[in-house]
Amino acid sequence: MSDSLKVALLGCGTVGSAVLRLLSEQADDLAARVGRRVEVAGVAVRRPDRHAGVPAELLTTDAEALVTRDDVDLVVEVIGGIEPARTLLLAAIGAGKSVVSANKALLAEDGVALHAAAADAGVDLYYEAAVAGAIPLLRPLRESLAGDQLRRVVGIVNGTTNYILSRMAETGAGFGEALAEATEAGYAEADPTADVDGFDAAAKAAILASLAFHSPVRSSDVYREGIAAVSASDVARAAEIGCTVKLLAICERVAGEDGDTIAVRVHPAMIPTTHPLAAVGGAFNAVFVEADAAGELMFYGQGAGGEPTASAVLGDLVAVARNRLTGAAGPGTTGYAGLSVRPMAETPTRYHVSLDVADVPGVLATVAQEFAAHGVSIATVRQDGHGDAATLVIVTHRAPDAALATTVARLREMDAVRGVTSVLRVEGLS
Amino acid sequence: MSDSLKVALLGCGTVGSAVLRLLSEQADDLAARVGRRVEVAGVAVRRPDRHAGVPAELLTTDAEALVTRDDVDLVVEVIGGIEPARTLLLAAIGAGKSVVSANKALLAEDGVALHAAAADAGVDLYYEAAVAGAIPLLRPLRESLAGDQLRRVVGIVNGTTNYILSRMAETGAGFGEALAEATEAGYAEADPTADVDGFDAAAKAAILASLAFHSPVRSSDVYREGIAAVSASDVARAAEIGCTVKLLAICERVAGEDGDTIAVRVHPAMIPTTHPLAAVGGAFNAVFVEADAAGELMFYGQGAGGEPTASAVLGDLVAVARNRLTGAAGPGTTGYAGLSVRPMAETPTRYHVSLDVADVPGVLATVAQEFAAHGVSIATVRQDGHGDAATLVIVTHRAPDAALATTVARLREMDAVRGVTSVLRVEGLS
Structure with a gap:
């Protein structure tokens, strides 16, 4: 090992540039904290001509050669996406380099294989930046809470959708209008699919669930609904019952007759305005943990x-630099618990349903009977008459999601029901 | 090393009993997470007859013999207080044991010596439980934020005082009444001095400042005011200006002409109700970090x-068990920055001052002149006349604390000032 630790940086976009700048600005502090200087050995980019601020001798287009260079100790990957990131990280790990990644998509897709490779090679694989940006979250889950049993992890982990939902709540705007505003303000990308449809949050949920429950969970295991279908009416109905609408990533341990399983899902939900997550506005993230x-x-x-x-x-x-110097790898992830992921249909959830109904005697009884027929217990009903019509606002107790969905489908077909004006799951109510 | 890792537990009160129970209940999970079973080698207590729930063969009154026993790998100290905890931990470290402590008083008093001993012996010294209980905080400061520069750490780190202040705000009660209620509810000890006078929070502030700024800070370096002097009037005045009163532990990096220093202080302060810390009620803790x-x-x-x-x-x-198995100690603390602690008199703060004055022309000018004479700039003034009297509510800009304190002392002597009804520092205003 040379006198300094050498870092290969893969990617030099917004995050990579900030990493380079901080490595330079804080070189003395980092050296004091690590116990040795940390230097950049090279920066792999696709178009070297676009990185005028980076010393030319550091730039290379040959990422594979960079990550396996003998003088490189550590590899930082901020490219994102599955390939070529996966191939590069596996090559780096295979060559004995410790790896830091911000790549949620890759970790959620192939975390098990990457962790196994890192364990085999005796190197570190850290990725705090992959979930909830700057918030120290994965390390607390992996380490601080390693002596506890986690029950539930519920997070607002996508800033774009939180900004959109916050604006809808503040202005009464519909989804389309709020999305346009988010794009204008730089909070949404030109193609907002990954954020708006929940793919980004689902990858983060998979990573959180894997760490929280010591069981392998991949993005494709995560039930996912985005916020494109959330209407101004949903947001207004939420306010009427003292709630606000958030896109939540929910990872829960669910007790069952055949042992525990885990439910991992991303969907919009109403939460009480008194819940700590309700106050998380704009592009901020927050994660609520119950242990x-x-x-x-x-x-x-x-x-x-x-x-x-x-x-x-x-x-x-x-x-990872400190670990490099002591010669020990930090704790890897463990999938020892091997809990299986519960299908969404069998996951217990609660629904809020707002209905326009004919204001005639017996409607509530008919509606209530439909819930009961599917084994769904009702927690609260509010009925407001106006003219020959009435509004029914129903919040259920917990029931299997499929039973709730089927109930709503049947309600839509009932003659007495003129329209279902809002259906959203409810979380965080006692 | 034997087939299992052996733990010596020092103290078996509320926390120690819970540690024992969790070690037993979660033995299988802990074994999977550590990679080896973790067993209790012995429990040192003063009165073995008072611990009927602990297997008799584990109990001992000879703590010193226990911590140096050959078969003990790890020592957990939950006795609290300076002695005999210090002697025991130094003996354990000297004998090559890694140490976990929940002892804020000891760490704040002698953390430097303990860390030095641990580094010499190549063992771990961890103490997450010493500050803010279950909240993962020290590890994020020590590790997750190790690549960043911290500006400020502001915390509500004492549940007893937060409960009392929350009740005062909710009910309008005075300090004495709210303290009695806290005692009744089990949130305050029979002798509440350590909590109410801020000693507990000051020890935690010293630990937080040491880690945040990589500089040694002891309890005795921390400026400290408790909440006994907070009146119902202070709480009411706070509400009038959109604030709430909290006991804060504040650790700040302060730029100065001769380089940076750190200011570490514990005192009640008004913070805006929109600040994230304002919503932290009852016996909860929260710590706000700016990096x-x-x-x-x-x-x-x-x-x-x-x-x-x-x-x-x-x-x-x-x-520490995982580190034991890999043969590497985790990161210690570093005092490399060596920043000195700024005297409170020179620490920039902001004051809120409420005055009863004679409602005659020129009073505001006279009062304002007194602030100006001490170099204190006024941010806002509100004047409410009633009869021949008026109330002045003044919030200052930042100024050296001594200048603010001197100004208030002079105001008390002014003929035009009939009474100073509330003086509190203000934090978190933009």
């Missing part, structure tokens, strides 16, 4: 952006 | 209690 002994915890901060993400990358970099 | 790159972060959860504290102890225990 047997620790009780309720919450972590809050900026979930995206070059600097915050770079802060998380550098925290990991200091950790 | 250059990460931006604003908040950590929230239960700050005390047997189970939450035991969760933090067990998280540390898993970490």
Whole structure:
């Protein structure tokens, strides 16, 4: 090992540039904290001519050669996406380099294989920046809470959708209008699919569930609904019952007759305005954790952006650099519990349903009977008459999601029901 | 090393009992997470006859013999207080044992010596439970944010005082009444001095400042004011200006002409109700962190209690056990920055001052002149006349604390000022 630790940086976009800048600006502090200087050995990019701020001798288009270079100790990957990131990280790990990644998609897709490779090679694989940006979250889950049993992890982990839903709540706008505003303000990408349809949150949910429950969970295991179908009416109905609408990533341990399973899902939900997550506005992220002994915890901060993400990358970099010097790898992930993922249809959820009905005697009884027929117990009903019509606002107790969905489908077919004006799941009600 | 890792437990009160129970209940999970079974080698207590629930063969009154026993790998200290905890931990470290402690008083008093001893012996010294109970906080500061520059750490780190202040705000009660209620409810001890006078929070502030700024800070370096002087009037005045009163532990990096210093202080302060810390009610704890790159972060959860504290102890225990197996010690603390602690008199703060004055022309000018004479700039003034009297509510800009205190002392002597009805520092205003 040379006198300094050498870092190969893969990718030099918003996050990569911030990592480079911080490595330079804080070189002395980092050296003191690590115990040795940390230097950049090279920066792999596709178009070297677009990175005028990076010393030319560091730039290379041959990422594969860079990650396996003898003088490289650590590899930082901020390319994103599955390939070529996967091939490069496996090559780096195979060559004995420790790896820091911000790549949620890759970790959620292939975390098991990457962890196995890292364990075989005796190197580190850290990825704090992959979930909730700058918020220290994965390390607390992996380490601080390693002596506890987690019950539930519920997070607002996508800033774009939280910004859109916050604007809808503030202005009464519909989804389309709020999305346009988010795009204008730079909070949504030109193609907002990954955020709006919940793919980004689902990848993060898979990573959180894997760590929280010591069981392998992949993006494709995560039930996913985006926010494109959330209407101004949904947001208004939520406010009427003291709730607000958030896109939640929910990872729960569910007790069952055949042992515990885990439910992992991403969908919009109404939560009480008194819930700590309800106050998380704009592009902020927050994750709420329930553990047997620790009780309720919450972590809050900026979930995206070059600097915050770079802060998380550098925290990991200091950790793997220290481990490099002591010759020990940090704790890997463990899939020892091997809990299986429960199908969404069998996952217990609660629904809020608002109905326009004919204001004639017996409607409530008919509607209530439909819920009962599917084994769904009703928690609260509010009925408001106006003219010959009435509005029914129903919040259920927990029931298997399929039973709730089927009930709603049947309600839509009932003669007495003129329209279903809002259906959303409800979380966080006692 | 034997087939299992052996733990010596020092103390078996509320926290110790919870640690023992969790070690037993979660033995299989802990073994999977650590990679080896973790067993209790012995429990040192003063009165063995008072621990009927602990197997008799584990109990001992000879703590010193226990911590140096050859078969003991790890020592967990939950006695609290300076002695005999210090002697025992130094003996354990000297004998090559890794140590987990929940002892804020000891760490804040002698953390430097303990860390030095641990580094010399190549063992771990972890103490997540010492600050903010179950909230993962020290590990994020030590590790997750190790690549960032911290600006400020502001926390509600004492549940007893937060409960009392919350009740005062909710009911309008005075301090004495709210304290009696807290005692009744089990949130305050029979002798509440350590909590109410801020000693507990000051020890935690010293630990937080040491880690945040990589500089040694002891309890005695921390400026400290408790909440006994907070009146119902202070709480009411706070509400009038959109604030709430909290006992804050504040650790800040302050730029100065001769380089940076750190200001560490514990005192009641008004904070805006829109600040994330304002919503932290009852006996909960929360810590707000500002870092250059990460931006604003908040950590929230239960700050005390047997189970939450035991969760933090067990998280540390898993970490030091894993390190034991890999043969590497985790990162110690570093005092490399060596920043000195700024005297409170020179620390920039903001004051809120409410005055009863004679409602005659020129009073505001006279009062304003007094602030100006001490170099204190006024941010806002509100004047409400009633009869021949008026109320002046003044919030200042930042100025050296001594200048503010002197100004208030002079105001009290002014003929035009009939009474100073409330003086409190203000934090978190933009």
